Amino acid sequence: MKQMGVLDGKVAVITGGSRGIGRSIALTYAEAGANVVVASRTQKYIDRVAEKVKAIGPDSLAVATDVCIPEQVDNLVKQTVDHFGRLDIMVNNAGRGIPTPPQEISIKEWNEIIALNLTGVFLGCIAAGKVMIKQKQGKIINISSVAGVKYSPDMIHYSVAKAGVITLTKNLAASWAQHNINVNCIAPGLTATKGVIKWGVLSPDMYEEGTTVPRLLRPPAPKNIADLALFLVSPASDLITGELLIIRGHYPRDR
Secondary structure (H helix, E strand, O other), X not given: OOOOOOXXXXXXXXXXXXXXXXXHHHHHHHHOOOEEEEEEOOHHHHHHHHHHHHXXXXXXXXXXXXXXXXXXXXXXXXXXXXXXXXXXXXXXXXXXXXXXXXXXXXXXXXXXXXXXXXXXXXXXXXXXXXXXXXXXXXXXXXXXXXXXOOOOOOXXXXXXXXXXXXXXXXXXXXXXXXXXXXXXXXXXXXXXXXXXXHHOOOOOOEOOOOOEOOHHHOOOOHHHHHHHHHHHHOHHHOXXXXXEEEEOOOOXXXX
16 A cells, blocks of 8 residues: 655665565655665666666665675765765665574674674664764664574574664664664564565465465565555654564464
């Protein structure tokens, strides 16, 4: 459902914005009137999303960024402020997991997963936070995972990083409340992105006899996460900060 006007004139940065949840958030924000800066490592992919944002109506930038590199994150925020004059919303979405048994995780793989899923979120928060403190307002959303709430035995490095994102969120919310900066966290369950669908692990939408599986027994779609992310940056969430919002319905695989 389109929410035109809710974010009119706002400026939002979305990392990991080229596909899946990030892409859906970018387009949902654009439909609500926000100018959107799309960030990911591959320029041609974020260019496509930026063009879709412009087709909806608002302005958009596509800034190739590796969120693990501080200078590139700083450049992302600088380009945003140089172009739009402000930064209202930061969504730290970039991340991924690698299924590896614990005893087979190399230190290289451990460091890479922690860097992308936790350090990258920290860098995004700090770069955006510096601007928002000067503005005396802003909203930050960090994307965690149910893996950070419970456990994920085959991806413990990912699970640990996502748990760290939750704690980071709560600490920054407490530190920056005096600056009128909301910092919240979304923890999606296994989400029906195109990549996950290709794994063939999701339950079907229909039972064998042809009846529809109830919506709360199916995994969330990227748009479900995007709609929650829209709520968290809308005026309706102005007094919500430091919170973890889990979105998974009652999908059995995540329990």
